[in-house]
Amino acid sequence: MTPRCVGVWGKPNAVLFPDWAYKPAWSPGSRQVQLWHFLLELLGRGEGAAIGWGGEWGEFVIRDPERLARLWGERKGKPHMNYDKLSRALRYYYNKRILHKTKGKRFTYKFNFSKLILVNYPGYPVTDSSKITRLT
Template sequence: MSVGCCIAFPDWAYKPESSPGSRQIQLWHFILELLQKEEYQGVIAWQGDYGEFVIKDPDEVARLWGLRKCKPHMNYDKLSRALRYYYNKRILHKTKGKRFTYKFNFSKVVLVNYPLLDMASSPFLLAQNHFNGGAATPDCSPVTPEVQRK
């Protein structure tokens, strides 16, 4: 398995580093990064059920994704097309009847190092934090200056 910040993803979830334009991150990893950062709660946020999130500002999420991938003409239509690719892989799916709302299928994502995640703000963990007895948890969000707002 390959390991991301506090989360291990199955090997099939990664593009080879040699893929043209991959920039070593996939859209769903990027979405998880945004969801973990408080400064983007006005743009994208966890909502409702376990693993469900809403894109509050689709144009801004698309702009940030375009910055990250060096694709200045990125828009929400292109981004949503990329999200649909993950439906067949069962990584995530659209929440029926809710606009701009999706849900991760975390049975396809193996979580490791629970103590490193903030249990209070991470709805994608069902288990209690029994590894460290609820001790304070460090911020495990990767530093990505290229997605900072202009």
């Protein structure tokens, strides 16, 4: 079974994700969304003041760390969220290989899309990021 995919159009070299990557998760009181999914939502809908795609494929830049933390806190119902707490959550994803910090670039991270797809959509036929569909 091949999943239906949705494109991310923020960059000339966009990437296609399965539907689960952009499912709406903005229902009031829902605290189930994970940070990586929230970041993809913001990137997908163009929350450019706080976060945006940049650099290499899969790389994103946090343009306004405090604004991003405030948005994440609102989403999770945690009004005292700050960037220190949010960055701790980002570091949790390093060991899971969901994303990593881009060396030498402040507030810049890179998604490991093949890991995200394999973990969240095991039937998706991807073994490495070079096999994820790209639009050019």
